[in-house]
Amino acid sequence: MSTLNQETRSMLEDSVNRFVQGEYTFDDRKHNLKEHHGQSPDHWHTFAEMGWLSIPFPEEQGGLGGDITDTLGVMKVFGRGMVTEPYLSVITAARLLSPANYKGEVAELLDGILSGERQVVFASEEPGSRGNPLAVALKAEPDGTGYRLSGEKIAVMHSLTAGHVLVSARSAGGYTDEQGIDLFLLALDAPGVEVTGYPMMDGHQGANITFNGVSVSKTQQLTGAGGAAALILQASSESLLMLASEAVGIMETLVRKTVAYTRTRKQFGVALAEFQVLQHRMADMYIETTSLANLLAQTASRWLEAEAPQQAILASKLKARLGPAARYVGQQAVQLHGGIGMTDELDIGHYFKRLTSIELQLGNAEWHRKRLWREIAA
Numbered sequence: 001m002s003t004l005n006q007e008t009r010s011m012l013e014d015s016v017n018r019f020v021q022g023e024y025t026f027d028d029r030k031h032n033l034k035e036h037h038g039q040s041p042d043h044w045h046t047f048a049e050m051g052w053l054s055i056p057f058p059e060e061q062g063g064l065g066g067d068i069t070d071t072l073g074v075m076k077v078f079g080r081g082m083v084t085e086p087y088l089s090v091i092t093a094a095r096l097l098s099p100a101n102y103k104g105e106v107a108e109l110l111d112g113i114l115s116g117e118r119q120v121v122f123a124s125e126e127p128g129s130r131g132n133p134l135a136v137a138l139k140a141e142p143d144g145t146g147y148r149l150s151g152e153k154i155a156v157m158h159s160l161t162a163g164h165v166l167v168s169a170r171s172a173g174g175y176t177d178e179q180g181i182d183l184f185l186l187a188l189d190a191p192g193v194e195v196t197g198y199p200m201m202d203g204h205q206g207a208n209i210t211f212n213g214v215s216v217s218k219t220q221q222l223t224g225a226g227g228a229a230a231l232i233l234q235a236s237s238e239s240l241l242m243l244a245s246e247a248v249g250i251m252e253t254l255v256r257k258t259v260a261y262t263r264t265r266k267q268f269g270v271a272l273a274e275f276q277v278l279q280h281r282m283a284d285m286y287i288e289t290t291s292l293a294n295l296l297a298q299t300a301s302r303w304l305e306a307e308a309p310q311q312a313i314l315a316s317k318l319k320a321r322l323g324p325a326a327r328y329v330g331q332q333a334v335q336l337h338g339g340i341g342m343t344d345e346l347d348i349g350h351y352f353k354r355l356t357s358i359e360l361q362l363g364n365a366e367w368h369r370k371r372l373w374r375e376i377a378a
Contacts, residue, residue, distance in 0.1 A: 003059070003064075003065035003066070004055075004064060004065060004066040004070050008064075009066075009070060009073060012050075012051065012052065012055065012070075012073065012074065013073035013074065013077065015050050015052075016050075016052065016073070016074050016077040016078070017077050019046065019050070020077055020078070020080060020081035020083065021081075023043070023046075024043070024081045024083060026082075026347045026350075028040075029081075029082055029083075029084055029350075032084050032085075033084055033199075033203045033204075036161075037158075037160045037161050037197075037205045038084040038085070038086070038158065038161075038203070038204050038205050039084060039085040039086060039158070039161060040085070043085055044085055044116050045116045047085065047087065047116060048114065048115055048116025048117075049116070051064055052074055052087070053087075053090070053091070053094075053113065053114050053116060054114045055070050055071050055074070056068050056070060056071055056091065056095060057094070057095075057098055057110075057114065058098070061098060061107075061110060061114075062110075062111060062114050063114065067304060068095070068238045068241060068242070068303070069241070069300045069303055069304065071091065071242060071245075072241065072242065072245040072296070072300060073245075074087070075087075075088070075242045075243075075245035075246045075249065076245045076246065076248055076249035076252075077249060078246055078249065079245070079246035079247060079248065079249025079250040079253070079354075080249040080250070080252065080253045082250070082347070082350060082351060082354060084203065084204060086119065086121070086157065086158035086161065086162070088157075088239060088242050088243065088246070089121045089122070089157045089158045089162075090113060090119050090120065090121070090158070090162075091242070092122050092235050092238065092239050092242075093120040093121050093122040093165075093166050094110060094113045094114075094120060095235060095238065096122060096166055096183060096222075096231055096232075096235050097109065097110050097113075097120065097166070097185070097222070098110065099231065104219070105185070105219075106185070106222070109164060109185075118163055118164070119158070119161060119162040119163060119164075120162055120163070120164040120165065120166060120185075121156055121157065121158055121159050121162045121164075121165055121166070122156075122165070122166045122167075122235065123153035123156045123159070123165050123166065123167045123168070123209055124136075124153065124167075124168050124232065124235075124236070125153060125154050125155050125156070126138065126151070126152065126153060126154060127152065127154055128175075130363065130367055131362055131363020131364065131367045131368075132176060132363065132367070133168075133232045133233060133235075133236040133362075134176055134177075134178055134181065134229055134232065134233070135175055135176050136168050136169065136170045136175070136181050137151055137170065137175055138150070138151030138152065138153065138167065138168070138169045138170065138211065139151055139169065139170060139171075140169035140170060140171040140182060140184065140216075141171075142171070143215070145217065145218075146215060146216050146217040146218050146220070146221075147169075147171070147184070147215075147216050147218075147221070148213045148214065148215055148216075149167065149169050149184065149186075149192075149211040149213070149214040149216060150211055150212065150213050150214075151169070151210075151211055152208060152209065152210045152211070153167060153208065153209045153211075154208045155200070155206045155207075155208070156206060156207050156208070156209050157200075157204060157205070157206055158204070158205060159188060159195055159197070159205075159206075159207040159209060160195065160197045160205050160207060161205075162188060163187060163188060163189075164185060164186065164187055164188060165185075165186060165187075165188050165193075165209065166183055166184070166185055166222070167183070167184050167186070167209075167211070168181055168182070168183055168228060168232055169181070169182060169183075169184055170182075170226075171226055172226050173226065178229040179226050179227075179229070180226040181226055181227075181228045181229050181232065182221055182222075182223045182224070182226055182227075182228050183221070183222045183223045183228045183231065183232070184216050184220050184221055184222065185220050185222055186214065186216055186220055188209075190214060191214070191215075192211060192212040192213055192214035192215070193209065193210075193211060193212075193214055194209070194210040194211075194212065195207050195208075195209050196208045196209075196210070200357060201353050201356060201357055202350070202353040202354040202356070202357040203350070203353070204357070230308050233308050233309070233311075233312050234308045234311065236312070236315070236362055237308070237311040237312050237314070237315040238311075239361075239362055240315040240316075240318060240319050240362055241296075241299065241300070241303065241315060241318065243319075243322075243358050243361060243362065244292070244296050244299075244318050244319070244322050245296060246358065247292070247322055247326050247355060247358050248289065248292055248293045248296055250326075250351050250354060250355055250358075251285075251288070251289040251292065251325070251326065251329045251330075251355070252289055252293075253351060254285070254329055254330065254333040254348065254351055254352075254355075255282070255285050255286050255289055255329065255333075257333070257347075257348065258282060258285065258332070258333045258336050258337065258348075259273065259282055261336070261337055262278060262282070262336060265338075272336070278336065281332055281336065282332075282336070284328070284332070285328070285329045285332050285333070288325040288328050288329050289325070289329055291321070291325065292321060292322060292325045292326075295317070295318060295321055296318065299314050299315075299317070299318050302314060312371075313371075313372065313375055315368075316368040316369075316371045316372050317368075317372065319362070319363065319364075319365060319368040320365045320368040320369045320372065321365075322358070322359065322365070323359045323364055323365025323366075323368075324365060326355040326356075326358060326359050327355075327356075327359060329355070330351070330352040330355040330356065331352070333348055333351070333352060334348060334349060334352050
């Protein structure tokens with residue numbers, strides 16, 4: 001349960017707003033993507049100094065005592081500014097570290113994460129997983145003193161700037177079984193770890209990570225007896241909640257920018273906003289955005305009372321609604337801006353690309369509808 005009061009939450013959100021408005025221009029974003037793999041070291045230290053990295057962690061671990069819902073205001077503002085720093089990736093991985101034994105390397109790493117000195121990412125997606133976090137083929141084979149990891153993870157965001165990776169691996173069971181999955185923590189420069197980086201459609205940096213019989217000790221195993229499924233489901237659900245908040249911030253910005261543009265752009269001597277058919281399209285954009293924002297608020301209000309399986313269902317309902325809403329708002333924003341909406345010089349196309357990436361991350365709308373259907377059928 002969060003110990004943050006409403007005043008503290010408002011202060012945190014206000015600080016993020018001031019940062020985005022004053023220090024995170026569109027040109028800054030393009031420079032970060034080109035020169036720093038999507039993040040500025042100075043900006044990341046600002047994240048730590050302002051306490052944004054510490055929000056959803058217990059006070060005894062150096063955090064602010066909040067929960068994952070306390071990050072949603074931060075993510076919404078990050079969406080408005082198209083912030084490229086790895087906030088979501090690092091928070092997700094650190095949340096997986098937090099329940100582990102808070103001592104030794106784990107405690108040291110978590111302290112470094114909250115201070116902004118170190119970064120860790122979570123590698124779960126595989127070539128055939130299609131968004132299912134429990135579809136794990138990467139093998140963890142006992143070798144006497146520990147395990148050997150063999151397999152591949154794909155689309156691991158921000159791994160080019162991280163020092164460590166949390167990886168899900170299977171020691172028993174079938175491909176999608178809940179039992180038999182464990183989490184391992186290892187350095188990205190460990191022998192046998194091969195990282196192949198590439199730019200994603202939205203400009204963020206992704207990578208495929210290949211594990212070629214990587215030796216890990218039992219102290220690097222953060223879960224025991226193949227019992228990591230509940231933690232992984234929770235991490236996936238929390239990531240979806242944060243992604244939805246970022247999407248709402250982007251969609252709100254696209255609606256605002258599109259309305260402003262159509263009020264100034266003229267055709268046949270008349271502002272585009274005067275044409276009724278375009279007014280209807282912008283009204284639909286607003287409705288889609290507001291509907292998703294309301295669903296997000298309802299989901300967040302029920303989140304802390306739900307167990308991990310119920311949180312997964314809530315997250316799937318949110319993602320199933322997010323997909324078509326984000327696609328409609330993004331496409332309409334580009335179309336209503338005309339040819340200039342397709343150019344790299346205007347931010348509209350970049351917002352659209354980020355929305356498209358969010359739509360595909362952690363399973364698309366179709367996958368989540370199927371999950372909901374299987375839950376109902378069961």
